[in-house]
Amino acid sequence: MSTGMLRAGSSRRSKTKSPYARPARSTRSMPATDQARGPALATDQARATDPTLPTDQATTSSVQNIPQVPSSVPNACGMYSSPPAQMSTMPALEPQHSQPQGTSMSTVTSPLVAQHVAQIQAVGTMGRLPSLSNSIWIVGSSLIKRAEQYASMSTEFGTDLSLPNVSVLWKGVSGLSFDSVADIICDLRSKYPHPRFLVIHAGGNDIGKDDNPLSRQQKFIKKVMVNLSTDMPATCIVWSHILPRLYWRHAISNMAAETSRLRINSSVATLVLKIGGASIKYVDIKPNQSNLFLNDGVHLSPSGNHEFVSTLQSALRQFIDGKSLCYPKI
Template sequence: MLRANKARASKAKSPYARPPPRTSVERSIVATTVTTQASPVSSTEPIIPTVTGLHSEAAISVPPRSYVVSHGSLAQSVPLQPVYGTADTQTPVVQTLPTQPTVEPQLHIPTAGTTADSSGSFGCGVVFGDEWSVLAWPESWSQEIRRAITLLELVPIVIVKKKIVSDYIWIIGSSLIYWAQKYAQQRVNSNLGFESHRIIWHGIRGMVWSQLYPTIQKKLKNNNPPTILVIHCGGNDIGNPHSTLKGLQMYMKSTIVNISQLMPKTVIVWSHILPRSNWTLCLSNKDGENWRRINSALATFVVKKACGASIKYPDILIRHVSLFRKDGIHLSDLGNDIFVNSLRNALGLFLSTTDRFYPNTTTSQALSWSNLE
């Protein structure tokens, strides 16, 4: 039966009954409670929203949030969770892993004239093998300059595994030098066994005397002057129809003077022109041997005027056919063996003694380094 005006008395207690409407203050409190439960809150100090005024809309004050990241959460890659910060919150201390002690090379500091600045800097360091060496800063530099260089690391440390070789020997010449270098690389050593000096070979096949000075100028653009310069050139100019023996001699002497002025501290060594059985520019071999007398004139000039030295090859003679190739110009393996060994012995003599001539003779021994200076 339908009742139009009266409701059943027990309907309010039914589980299906509609709840009574809420006020605006109750709706605000419920909304705030739901929001705070969505984010984890510190269990020590729960935040309770405060309500001011019963007849006005609720004003809820929420403290500012802060994100605190613990070291353990980073290690476990846990995403950050917002929590309400408190005044008693402590920042976790991150513990560092123990490091193993490093072994440094022994430091050798020069005691004379070295003073450290406020940062403890004496100079720049270089490692030779397993030992340190220190190049002290100039005494004229102030502490501010030394400290700035030290802190900014403007001077790098150079690691040196091998001994630095700053002295060079240049051997420049025609195709005979070219093939001598090939032989030395295969049989002996391109450095001819020297450890204190490095040998630089520069052989140009078909080289004539006019190419000598430009070649040296070109090499000096990217290299320092050598300690010793061995010149083995001029054989391809013997018998030149555009010149005479005297004219060629004067031209070669003027070039030697220019080279000595270009490299005043370099010892110029004249390497004698070898004999040939085929002088292509001469009418006969006898004529070519006559031109080869220029050797004695150039050797004397280099030693006396340029303070140089001279290398002669008495064992290489034209009658020893086995020392030459079939063309009668270039040396065979046996001839290159004598030629390279003579170069090595002569350079060793010039570096260790005051002799200026190789091989030693009664005449050349009278002309020594000390006598000519």
């Protein structure tokens, strides 16, 4: 009797939905965050139970959450930080000096370049990113080309300037104008790892040109220096002072050209030191020492090349030893 009543009551209660009944799975909604993480968590569990599961089928949530950096973002020098996936070679580069019509050249006082300078200064003179390279690049005009020839034939120096555990790459271009410097360096960057030191010796061939007044030349050289320092944070950019000459081809007078040379060297060296670079001054090569020059008054004689290469060697050794980044020491 009691059993029958219980069963009957149970049958009647089953027609009414119990407040404790579990909701159907189809009515349960997953939060947006859980829905996004769900597949990754599931694959994490699958990977834990089956180590042989392929990686592309078991991507973890930690990997999914890492933002992907675009591979084809050009840097300030016109180069790509890393080659785009669809490109097997470096893209064609436009010259650094090309400017759209109606625009003015960026200067160190412009907001963009000033921001770059501030960022580099935050690193500190002796606190640049450590370089894994033991190489040094020396880029410049025919003076660098002739200096390499002199050093390679000298038992005192050699191509690597007798610097221990260091490889020196020389790139001298006859008649080099400074607006081609960035293109040369970009080409080297596409072929070799970034060097520990990058020595730039150029600008003398531009002094006195009608289309390149002093103020414009100073601003452009500074712009290139800032861009290189930004794009190559593990490389110490070295400004090699423009040498004096007995004869300046484009200048109105030797005195005017000498004044421009001194102003360019002073302003560029000051900037380079502020952004963590280095400076080399050739104090023993003076315009009144005719024995250091060839008859053209521009290129150096054997005695002049010896003084030039010897200064390069001493300065680079000082920089490598972690001492003052200004040669000679002030």
